[in-house]
Amino acid sequence: MVDINMRIKYLSTFFISAMLFSTTTFADLQKGIDAANIGDFETAKAEFEYLAQNNYAPGIYYLADLYANGHGVARDYNQAVLLYEQAVKLGYEDAMFALAVLYQDGKGVKVDSSKAAELFTQAAKKGVVAAQFNLGVLYTNGIGVAKDYELAIDWYTKAAAQNYTLAQFNLALMHFEGLGTPKSISKSYIWNTIAEFNGNKDASQSRKLDERKLSPSEIKLAKEKAEEIYQQIVAGKYVDGRRI
Incomplete structure (x- = not known):
């Protein structure tokens, strides 16, 4: 027989762990953003890479931004596209917009106005x-x-x-x-x-x-x-x- 009290305890522990992870990821994201804002792109990149490795969409998006703008790394639109695509799959609206702009401008991808419109629509519907x-x-x-x-x-x-x-x-x-x-x-x-x-x-x-x-x-x-x-x-x- 499964001990219902043990199950509740396990679920509570899992919920608390999830909350702690969420709080930690947000703190890491803010640390990365703050570092980028003062030009410390080395720290920003490290924070965003950690978050990207944990499949955290905002971290992936900001890492893509570093590559798209050449901040702390050599500008690489191809890498930016790959990262934006990952964030888009996770439903991150800012990445949808950023990727749409790259399709519109033909950076890292061939110019594709239809694809750009599709991505703009996704982002627009998210406000x-x-x-x-x-x-x-x-x-x-x-x-x-x-x-x-x-x-x-x-x-x-x-x-x-x-x-x-x-x-x-x-x-x-x-x-x-x-x-x-x-x-x-x-x-x-x-x-x-x-x-x-x-x-x-x-x-x-x-x-x-x-x-x-x-x-x-x-x-x-x-x-x-x-x-x-x-x-x-x-x-x-x-x-x-x-x-x-």
């Missing part, structure tokens, strides 16, 4: 804001995917909701041109204003152009809406850009 923006660009221009302005707007909106100013500016352009959505100078003004709040100088110039096409009352309403949406974005509560 990586730069991937969401890049997908918007791909769908706007039909790079690696079929051109689809509505999908472009959807991805720009997701990125804009995370206060990504380039996505906010591009949303304004889509509304101004009527791409994937009815043409609306008011909505263009709104998103240009929001992007301008984030210091986007191009958006500032575009907003001034929008202003010439709007009445004083329309400008007042658009400005109020922009401020309202911006506060929602900052609070992490903005979701649907199609309902403004």
Whole structure:
């Protein structure tokens, strides 16, 4: 007969051990990141290699970054690709984005826009804001995917909701041109204003152009809406850009 108390004791010990390993790996990761931030790439590499050997996705990702950027090692895109691929298999979203960029630029792999789009999509669905923006660009221009302005707007909106100013500016352009959505100078003004709040100088110039096409009352309403949406974005509560 199996001693149930022994089984519970074993499971408790295993759980505590798993917690200790998790805490240790996070500490090692932070030690590696801190070392890299001050230019101590030898220490960073040692920490990341240890974590990679233990199949810890963030450690594998940061080790790949060292090879991709030539920090503490000779730049080696081929090795970076291999490591990013390992982290991607473990579901690490930052590695999905980094690998997508390499496929987009043809570094360590042949240029493959479709593969890049696939990886950007994986990362975007996990909330990586730069991937969401890049997908918007791909769908706007039909790079690696079929051109689809509505999908472009959807991805720009997701990125804009995370206060990504380039996505906010591009949303304004889509509304101004009527791409994937009815043409609306008011909505263009709104998103240009929001992007301008984030210091986007191009958006500032575009907003001034929008202003010439709007009445004083329309400008007042658009400005109020922009401020309202911006506060929602900052609070992490903005979701649907199609309902403004």
